[in-house]
Amino acid sequence: MVHLLFSLMMGTNLLFMLSTICFAVNSISPSQSVPDGTTLVSKDGSFELGFFNSGSSTNRYLGIWYKNIPVRTVVWVANRCNPINDSSGMLMINSTSNLMLLGQNKSVVWWTSSVQNVQSARLELLDSGNLVLMDVVAGTYLWQSFDYPSDTLLPGMKLGWDSRTGLERSLSAWKNSEDPCPGDFTDRIQMQLNTYPEAYVRIGTAKYYRTGPWNGLRFSGSPELRPNPLFSFKFVYNEDEVYYMYDLQEKSVISRVVLNQTTRSRDRFTWIEADQTWRAYSSAPRDLCDHYGFCGANGNCIIGENPVCQCLKGFKPKSQEKWNLTDWSLGCVRKKPLSCQGRDKDGFVKFSGLKLPDTTLSWVNKTINLEECRAKCLNNCSCMAYTSQDIRGGGTGCVIWFGDLIDIRQFPVGGEELYIRMSASELEDNDRRLKTAMTVAITVAAIVSGLLLAGYYIHRRRTKLKEVRETNQNNEAEPKEDLELPLFDVTTIATATDNFSSDNKLGEGGFGSVYKGTLADGQEIAAKRLSRSSGQGFNEFMNEVILIAKLQHRNLVKLLGCCVQGEEKMLIYEYMPNKSLDSFLFDQTGELLLYWPKRFDIICGIARGLLYLHQDSRLRIIHRDLKASNVLLDNEMTPKISDFGLARILVGGDQIGGNTNRVVGTYGYMAPEYALDGVFSVKSDVFSFGILVLEVISGIKNKGFYHPNHSQNLVGHAWKLWNEGQPLELIDPCLASSCMVSEALRCIHVSLLCVQHHPEDRPNMASVVIMLGSEIALTHPKQPGFFTRMESHEEGNQSSSTNEMSITLLEPR
Ligand SMILES: *[C@@H]1O[C@H](CO)[C@@H](O)[C@H](O)[C@H]1NC(C)=O
Ligand SMILES: *[C@@H]1O[C@H](CO)[C@@H](O)[C@H](O)[C@H]1NC(C)=O
Ligand SMILES: *[C@@H]1O[C@H](CO)[C@@H](O)[C@H](O)[C@H]1NC(C)=O
Ligand SMILES: *[C@@H]1O[C@H](CO)[C@@H](O)[C@H](O)[C@H]1NC(C)=O
Ligand SMILES: *[C@@H]1O[C@H](CO)[C@@H](O)[C@H](O)[C@H]1NC(C)=O
Ligand SMILES: *[C@@H]1O[C@H](CO)[C@@H](O)[C@H](O)[C@H]1NC(C)=O
Ligand SMILES: *[C@@H]1O[C@H](CO)[C@@H](O)[C@H](O)[C@H]1NC(C)=O
Numbered sequence: 001m002v003h004l005l006f007s008l009m010m011g012t013n014l015l016f017m018l019s020t021i022c023f024a025v026n027s028i029s030p031s032q033s034v035p036d037g038t039t040l041v042s043k044d045g046s047f048e049l050g051f052f053n054s055g056s057s058t059n060r061y062l063g064i065w066y067k068n069i070p071v072r073t074v075v076w077v078a079n080r081c082n083p084i085n086d087s088s089g090m091l092m093i094n095s096t097s098n099l100m101l102l103g104q105n106k107s108v109v110w111w112t113s114s115v116q117n118v119q120s121a122r123l124e125l126l127d128s129g130n131l132v133l134m135d136v137v138a139g140t141y142l143w144q145s146f147d148y149p150s151d152t153l154l155p156g157m158k159l160g161w162d163s164r165t166g167l168e169r170s171l172s173a174w175k176n177s178e179d180p181c182p183g184d185f186t187d188r189i190q191m192q193l194n195t196y197p198e199a200y201v202r203i204g205t206a207k208y209y210r211t212g213p214w215n216g217l218r219f220s221g222s223p224e225l226r227p228n229p230l231f232s233f234k235f236v237y238n239e240d241e242v243y244y245m246y247d248l249q250e251k252s253v254i255s256r257v258v259l260n261q262t263t264r265s266r267d268r269f270t271w272i273e274a275d276q277t278w279r280a281y282s283s284a285p286r287d288l289c290d291h292y293g294f295c296g297a298n299g300n301c302i303i304g305e306n307p308v309c310q311c312l313k314g315f316k317p318k319s320q321e322k323w324n325l326t327d328w329s330l331g332c333v334r335k336k337p338l339s340c341q342g343r344d345k346d347g348f349v350k351f352s353g354l355k356l357p358d359t360t361l362s363w364v365n366k367t368i369n370l371e372e373c374r375a376k377c378l379n380n381c382s383c384m385a386y387t388s389q390d391i392r393g394g395g396t397g398c399v400i401w402f403g404d405l406i407d408i409r410q411f412p413v414g415g416e417e418l419y420i421r422m423s424a425s426e427l428e429d430n431d432r433r434l435k436t437a438m439t440v441a442i443t444v445a446a447i448v449s450g451l452l453l454a455g456y457y458i459h460r461r462r463t464k465l466k467e468v469r470e471t472n473q474n475n476e477a478e479p480k481e482d483l484e485l486p487l488f489d490v491t492t493i494a495t496a497t498d499n500f501s502s503d504n505k506l507g508e509g510g511f512g513s514v515y516k517g518t519l520a521d522g523q524e525i526a527a528k529r530l531s532r533s534s535g536q537g538f539n540e541f542m543n544e545v546i547l548i549a550k551l552q553h554r555n556l557v558k559l560l561g562c563c564v565q566g567e568e569k570m571l572i573y574e575y576m577p578n579k580s581l582d583s584f585l586f587d588q589t590g591e592l593l594l595y596w597p598k599r600f601d602i603i604c605g606i607a608r609g610l611l612y613l614h615q616d617s618r619l620r621i622i623h624r625d626l627k628a629s630n631v632l633l634d635n636e637m638t639p640k641i642s643d644f645g646l647a648r649i650l651v652g653g654d655q656i657g658g659n660t661n662r663v664v665g666t667y668g669y670m671a672p673e674y675a676l677d678g679v680f681s682v683k684s685d686v687f688s689f690g691i692l693v694l695e696v697i698s699g700i701k702n703k704g705f706y707h708p709n710h711s712q713n714l715v716g717h718a719w720k721l722w723n724e725g726q727p728l729e730l731i732d733p734c735l736a737s738s739c740m741v742s743e744a745l746r747c748i749h750v751s752l753l754c755v756q757h758h759p760e761d762r763p764n765m766a767s768v769v770i771m772l773g774s775e776i777a778l779t780h781p782k783q784p785g786f787f788t789r790m791e792s793h794e795e796g797n798q799s800s801s802t803n804e805m806s807i808t809l810l811e812p813r
Pocket of ligand 4: 176177263
């Protein structure tokens with residue numbers, strides 16, 4: 001109470017302050033104030049609150065800036081449009097617990113409102129740069145500057161909405177570098193009931209740049225937004241709140257996001273201590289295609305394409321004449337109108353690699369799946385497209401778009417899938433075009449094919465695994481569960497692959513051929529067709545069908561179904577547009593695409609996939625043929641382990657798989673105990689994983705590695721460098737600029753532990769995943785299990801010797 005009285009007596013107050021300003025304070029109570037000339041400094045000394053004038057003007061503003069950065073960088077301003085003419089400014093807490101900024105003649109130039117009166121309030125500048133007015137008794141914030149951002153988004157600030165209070169936190173640029181009054185350049189998260197939220201940067205009311213909606217991992221328009229050493233980020237989207245927020249990984253690093261009216265950009269800067277300057281880390285818009293609606297309605301902006309604007313497939317320029325004159329503003333219209341009356345006549349074409357269109361006219365539901373989503377869209381004549389709301393775990397939820405599709409662009413890597421409505425006649429045309437378009441080769445696993453499968457087997461659709469055992473001589477565990485796998489009709493697959501045309505052939509092995517296809521609904525598939533002539537492979541075929549049908553993991557390739565009809569046996573997979581890992585690692589043109597963060601993601605992804613196989617899936621499985629060519633990459637470069645033709649199911653909780661007299665696998669990846677004695681276990685997969693990691697780090701194949709100075713293989717080479725204290729020499733030179741040294745070292749260390757000679761010295765995959773993802777101390781590796789050059793008997797007649805099909809059969813010794 002005494003405090004409250006004091007606060008009204010300015011003179012006393014000022015005197016009080018004068019006696020205290022000699023040392024930095026981080027908070028004031030109602031009896032105190034912050035007059036011009038004094039400041040509050042956050043506890044750790046990183047931020048300072050006080051009065052400043054910007055540039056040459058004499059106007060005074062109350063603001064917050066970095067205390068330790070010599071280049072005055074203001075991150076927040078209170079009286080943005082209401083400057084004080086002289087040095088009479090004073091900030092104080094008034095008797096009803098509100099902040100008041102007084103100017104000349106004690107006029108109030110800025111204030112906070114709608115704050116309840118509390119017994120004891122305190123104003124404090126936190127280490128985060130947040131100025132908070134606290135209810136000291138309740139320990140709650142009555143008001144905070146983070147709720148009213150200026151042009152800067154600091155770590156821990158929310159950009160978005162609180163639906164409970166109706167509070168919106170948005171950014172607005174300064175009018176110019178001298179005037180903090182908001183210009184018309186803003187960044188806001190759109191908030192409409194049941195639409196797919198996203199952030200828009202606008203000039204006035206006109207959209208200028210769009211992040212694209214949040215897809216669970218990142219904004220659809222920012223494929224480069226991924227886990228990184230600088231900052232972590234999240235997007236929260238629930239009934240109460242919608243917001244984006246980031247945090248710095250390293251406390252000592254200083255980074256901010258700021259809007260600039262002059263340059264019309266939203267930039268992230270990082271303070272470079274050595275150069276005493278802010279360096280731009282990223283900036284939006286990045287290019288032409290980031291400019292909102294650059295290609296008009298239903299246009300697709302593709303950097304590198306000439307012209308940069310293309311109509312989406314199935315659409316044509318609204319005015320060919322203007323289009324020819326590079327005026328894209330009118331956009332594109334459908335070539336063939338939709339026939340909504342006969343609703344079943346329309347269908348969808350799947351587009352990949354896109355920034356999803358503007359979501360202003362969208363509808364979202366987090367619970368329904370993609371199939372229901374398709375039905376929802378088909379049932380509403382104004383629905384033009386649909387896709388999953390969240391792409392994680394193969395996709396969940398549903399979002400549908402109404403009206404024209406606006407501001408789509410194409411990304412070479414990391415774009416998204418979108419199913420766009422087409423008329424039946426357009427679908428037919430599109431099918432034809434697709435078939436002749438792409439001849440991308442994916443390397444598909446080696447599966448030896450052959451023996452005819454008793455036709456009734458899978459025809460019955462729900463097959464008891466028990467029955468499988470009777471024809472499968474391997475004495476392994478058989479879970480008593482139903483096998484449910486969609487059956488495809490031969491004619492469906494024949495149509496999808498243009499009758500298995502050579503144009504659609506993706507690869508070939510001893511088992512038969514793999515074809516790319518497109519189903520009527522636009523879904524792309526890879527069909528593995530077992531050749532009729534092959535004398536082997538019944539077990540492998542069944543093995544794969546049974547195993548993979550039961551497995552579902554982001555890092556395992558997904559089997560969509562199979563097809564067994566007469567002599568025809570096929571496995572239908574999801575199509576992997578980015579081929580296999582080996583084509584990226586060992587192909588000179590592809591490797592540049594795989595910079596370090598991606599390689600690390602891939603290593604971690606494979607580790608998680610393998611952990612799932614070994615431990616977390618309903619079955620416990622040893623893959624037995626893990627190698628670079630058996631890791632496929634989807635359009636986001638997510639690694640997917642494929643080829644379960646040689647995999648074995650473990651009995652119960654037993655970690656030891658057993659002993660086999662038929663050693664199958666790939667030379668160069670096989671653990672010594674397996675190659676020599678036919679003993680396999682989860683630890684033999686761990687060995688293969690170790691080899692694979694070394695290959696990913698070095699960009700060099702273990703098999704066929706040659707060094708001019710010694711005769712070691714890749715493992716031997718890595719071990720040599722490790723002991724010489726030069727493990728970094730192993731790193732692929734093309735990673736140089738992108739490489740996180742500590743991460744790479746850890747990967748090398750872990751891989752050496754994985755390739756230990758004795759299985760018991762190798763970690764299990766659960767440990768590997770932990771070791772890769774944390775900073776825990778690692779044990780020292782002993783000499784790895786490698787043999788410089790091993791004699792092997794290859795039964796050439798049992799396996800094709802193409803690079804992609806490298807099953808090596810060794811005679812047991
Ligand atoms: C600032 O000073 C100028 C001229 O001295 C005067 O015209 C203006 O009204 C003053 N503004 C405020 C907010 O006091
Ligand atoms: C405190 O400030 C607020 C906001 O300016 C104002 O509404 C309120 O009347 C003030 N209280 C007193 C006692 O002056
Ligand atoms: C401030 O007070 C003085 C004298 O009382 C007066 O002359 C002047 O116009 C006032 N200024 C403002 C901006 O109200
Ligand atoms: C905007 O960018 C320009 C050019 O880089 C710079 O001079 C200016 O200070 C920036 N404005 C703000 C408000 O940061
Ligand atoms: C547009 O350009 C194409 C090819 O350059 C040409 O064939 C076509 O006649 C042009 N159309 C118009 C309307 O100018
Ligand atoms: C989403 O769809 C499900 C099933 O149709 C429905 O129960 C649920 O209420 C919907 N949620 C919203 C937010 O519309
Ligand atoms: C189609 O969707 C629009 C937009 O949500 C809605 O207004 C309209 O009622 C829907 N029509 C049908 C037939 O469901």
